[in-house]
Amino acid sequence: MSGLEDLYREIILDHYKNPRNQGTLETPPAVVEQGYNPLCGDEVKVFLVVEDEIVKDIKIDGQGCSISRSSASLMSNAVKGKSVKDAQTTIRTFKKMLALKDEDDIDGETIEPINEHTVGELIALQGVVKFPVRIKCATLPWNTLTQALQSAMAK
């Protein structure tokens, strides 16, 4: 099962079985956005508290496959405590990693090269690229986070 090991890395299975930052937050003060993958019925809710342009808290709720759940869990770790701007950069870098954005320069902003140092644990999700149908699973929580950041900033 060589190809599979790229998809289901140890760390992914760990985040699937023990998802971090799971649960809900009271709205308000938190905002919540919901995302669906119409293909497979997966759904994810991202609860977010933003204060002084910092992601103070994030919780993930919903149901989904190992890829979408672990991606959400890794994402929550990656953005918690970051500034909104840095969180948005992380989203862009993540999407670049999944080859959804191949230009190095998006909106005049240079995106860091993809490696263990720049994306940390998120690198574990890079193997998803080899399984195109699963890219949607991996990006679902990130698209939902983008919306949640927008709603938080619009408040």
Add this chain to the structure above:
Amino acid sequence: MANELMVDNILDQGVLDAQAIKNDFPIFKEVKQDPFVYLDSAASSQRPYSVIKSMDDYYRQTHANVHRGVYRIAEQATNLYENARCHLGKFLGAPHPELEIVFTKNATEAFNLFAQGYGRKFLSPRDVVLITKMEHHANIVPWMILKEQIGFELRFLDFDDDGQLILDDIEEKLKGVKILGVTMASNVLGTINPVKELTQMAHSVGAVVIADGAQYSPHFTTNVKDLGVDAYCTTAHKMLGPTGIGALWAKRSILQEMYPFLGGGEMIQNVTTEGFTTNDIPHKFEAGTPPIAEAVGLDAALTYLEGVSLTAIRAHELSLLTYAMDLMEERFGSRIKVFGPRDPKKRSGVISFELEGVHPHDVSQILDQEGVCVRAGHHCAKPLMTSLNVPATARASFYLYNTEEDVEALVAALERTEDFFK
């Protein structure tokens, strides 16, 4: 309720050599994957060489537009197309095969045609359309679209833990119903519904009945006259035929009353600057150049199915189904949950299941790695998924070319899956 659609004691009638049948299907030799265990025929079947060849021959030797030219090959093409219509009509037991089959793009278009052609003409805001919670979206959304256009009540029949429609309160449910839409066999649960009995009840309150045969006609002998239904939809690609062609069968009187649906060439008798008059049935509903090569392919598919016999196909599938359900029970016990009727005789050849602790998407991913093709998702039946309280299921489905080895490959791959996620 006695369900006349379930044929008991079928196991001892006719044995079919699935391995020999497999040899008639080029994909099992030519697909670049080894092993290739195809267990997704409920989504779309494979097709035998004879079907592919018939379409190839048609394009090489006969092609011309139908119902238009007076030259020889145009007439031949028209004959082939009309022969396919008659063949499908006879295959479904239609009293007037040459008049009552309307070719569509697929079963979905057939439902839209019926909703817009019949429903829009005869429904008013006070009426009720009754469907079931195990319908495919093809028999749900066209009614929802129509409901937005003219307003009526869309009511649902529930099903129980064994995947059987709950009919205790059917008289109450039928109050005010003008149209009943029900699937012959559920694409998720496999349930074979008592459509004949339901039709009698619906007729007693003056409702018309449209049945979804997409998962039934590929596997069981169909006789619309005996069923008593008023309309019936089917689709070629699930019964060894090509994609791009399906059909609505409806009683002659109903087709005559229906509004046209798609407008354009072929469906008219005359067009002036003031308006148009429609062609006779069934042409009234076939606007534009139809899927001619696909009709030829469907014709060949029906011939193939008849050659093997639907009775033998059902017997074969029932034996695979029984074997698979037993094996899954034996190897996984309560760690696997199979949805739908527990008795294989009460279901068609599909098994939707949930493997404890593993999401269906992950199940199908690992199965794919083992060469086993199953479907994971909501199977275009969201209300059904909601009733089952799951986001998705994995589904294996059988057809005439599947073997016991395929079942064993499925079970072995499921064991690998379980190990992987342990």
